[in-house]
Amino acid sequence: MGILFGHGGHRSGPSHLGLICSENHEGIVPSTLRLLPDLQSVSWTQVPISNLRALDLDATFRLNHGDDLPIASSNRVINGQHRPPLEEEATRIADSWKGPHSCEERYCVWSNTGFSGQGMSIVTTMANHQRVERLPKVTARLEGASSHFLLAAVPGKGLGLIATRKIRRGERIMAVQPAILVHLKFIEESELEDQYRLLELAVNKLPTARKDSFMAQAGDLGGHRISDVIFTNSFQMSLGEEDGFHLGNFPEVSRFNHDCRPNVAFYIDNNLTHHTHAVRDIHPGEELSISYLDSFQARSVRQERARASWGFSCSCSQCSLSKTEADASDARLFSIYQIENEISDFSNQEASPALVERLISLYREERLEFRIAGAYTIAALKYNLFGKAKLAKKYAELAVEAGIIENGPDAADVRAMRELADDPKGHWSWNQKPRR
Numbered sequence: 001m002g003i004l005f006g007h008g009g010h011r012s013g014p015s016h017l018g019l020i021c022s023e024n025h026e027g028i029v030p031s032t033l034r035l036l037p038d039l040q041s042v043s044w045t046q047v048p049i050s051n052l053r054a055l056d057l058d059a060t061f062r063l064n065h066g067d068d069l070p071i072a073s074s075n076r077v078i079n080g081q082h083r084p085p086l087e088e089e090a091t092r093i094a095d096s097w098k099g100p101h102s103c104e105e106r107y108c109v110w111s112n113t114g115f116s117g118q119g120m121s122i123v124t125t126m127a128n129h130q131r132v133e134r135l136p137k138v139t140a141r142l143e144g145a146s147s148h149f150l151l152a153a154v155p156g157k158g159l160g161l162i163a164t165r166k167i168r169r170g171e172r173i174m175a176v177q178p179a180i181l182v183h184l185k186f187i188e189e190s191e192l193e194d195q196y197r198l199l200e201l202a203v204n205k206l207p208t209a210r211k212d213s214f215m216a217q218a219g220d221l222g223g224h225r226i227s228d229v230i231f232t233n234s235f236q237m238s239l240g241e242e243d244g245f246h247l248g249n250f251p252e253v254s255r256f257n258h259d260c261r262p263n264v265a266f267y268i269d270n271n272l273t274h275h276t277h278a279v280r281d282i283h284p285g286e287e288l289s290i291s292y293l294d295s296f297q298a299r300s301v302r303q304e305r306a307r308a309s310w311g312f313s314c315s316c317s318q319c320s321l322s323k324t325e326a327d328a329s330d331a332r333l334f335s336i337y338q339i340e341n342e343i344s345d346f347s348n349q350e351a352s353p354a355l356v357e358r359l360i361s362l363y364r365e366e367r368l369e370f371r372i373a374g375a376y377t378i379a380a381l382k383y384n385l386f387g388k389a390k391l392a393k394k395y396a397e398l399a400v401e402a403g404i405i406e407n408g409p410d411a412a413d414v415r416a417m418r419e420l421a422d423d424p425k426g427h428w429s430w431n432q433k434p435r436r
């Protein structure tokens with residue numbers, strides 16, 4: 001068993017993340033007070049506004065989760081002094097790092113009870129802690145729960161997320177930040193006893209509501225509970241430096257079950273935010289799913305992977321095909337592999353636009369919409385090389401739409417395809433058809 005990369009290894013996909021499971025295995029944030037974790041008791045009306053600067057964290061947390069802040073907060077003048085908007089000030093008070101609380105060799109625990117309005121603890125090195133501390137504040141609206149879906153028991157899978165209304169392709173499902181971030185090398189290098197001590201401390205430093213949602217996650221391995229939760233439910237993510245990976249645990253995301261042909265795509269941006277979007281229209285009552293593994297592998301490989309790393313036997317629609325249908329599916333996956341190899345060599349004179357159309361139709365036949373942006377990108381470039389501006393533009397636009405869902409609006413490929421779509425003939429690839 002080992003760390004699994006959701007789709008990190010695929011040729012046309014991003015290589016920055018992966019779902020970790022088994023043995024190795026998204027309010028306004030927090031620019032208003034309303035998303036701060038609820039420690040109940042008093043409501044916001046009982047907090048004197050003029051005292052806000054002096055509030056300590058505990059007092060700030062006594063605001064009830066979900067309470068709106070009906071205060072026109074710009075241009076505030078308190079005691080004759082201009083103050084920043086209330087939201088900014090509250091954010092500054094609540095969102096600050098504490099620690100290190102304890103260390104083991106070069107790895108220490110830091111906590112921030114106001115991070116993303118919910119709280120986060122990290123177990124990492126000083127340099128990485130500073131990186132996290134310097135991250136720009138998230139100003140987008142984050143969402144971990146919504147009216148789109150509910151949590152329910154799913155036969156044979158434990159709990160799962162079920163759509164409560166029609167969700168259209170491209171709609172956001174969640175955008176959330178981690179509860180716990182742990183340096184993978186800390187797990188690999190430290191003794192179990194030390195690991196458990198720092199992990200327990202990290203979880204205990206979370207606000208109560210956050211800690212409860214962390215502890216409520218599924219665990220597959222047994223043994224030390226916190227360690228089990230982390231290994232069963234975390235994503236491998238990079239803080240952007242060559243210092244190995246971190247495991248990020250997002251309690252809300254942990255409820256997505258696996259499907260080899262998922263209806264939801266995910267990516268983690270540079271700000272530690274995990275984004276999920278629908279990749280096709282999802283109907284009320286349908287389960288929301290992501291892929292834990294490389295869905296481009298043959299059925300037997302995928303099934304073995306699910307069994308070995310998560311201990312379940314995958315019975316998704318693609319894994320439940322008859323032998324004949326599964327063989328045909330495996331053959332299509334192999335053709336995708338071959339065509340992508342052939343086509344991405346732009347000096348290859350044989351790789352005609354017809355092959356591009358074949359590639360796109362294979363993706364669609366295989367219901368691989370959650371990873372189709374790369375194929376559209378190849379198609380756009382190929383048509384532009386052949387001097388076919390209209391088709392190049394069509395596929396570049398499709399690549400942008402899919403790329404935003406799969407990798408986010410700021411992804412390099414998305415930017416590149418926007419440029420091509422805007423001006424095919426001004427693009428470096430225009431009319432560069434390889435000549436014999």
Ligand SMILES: C[S@@+](CC[C@H](N)C(=O)[O-])C[C@H]1O[C@@H](n2cnc3c(N)ncnc32)[C@H](O)[C@@H]1O
Nearest residue numbers: 156157158159218220254255256257258310312
């Ligand atoms: C990240 S959790 C998913 C949510 C989990 N079902 C729960 O109750 O919280 C991963 C675990 O869910 C179960 N699971 C996920 N996808 C499954 C599937 N397609 N079939 C059976 N079990 C699945 C496995 O036990 C797996 O280790």
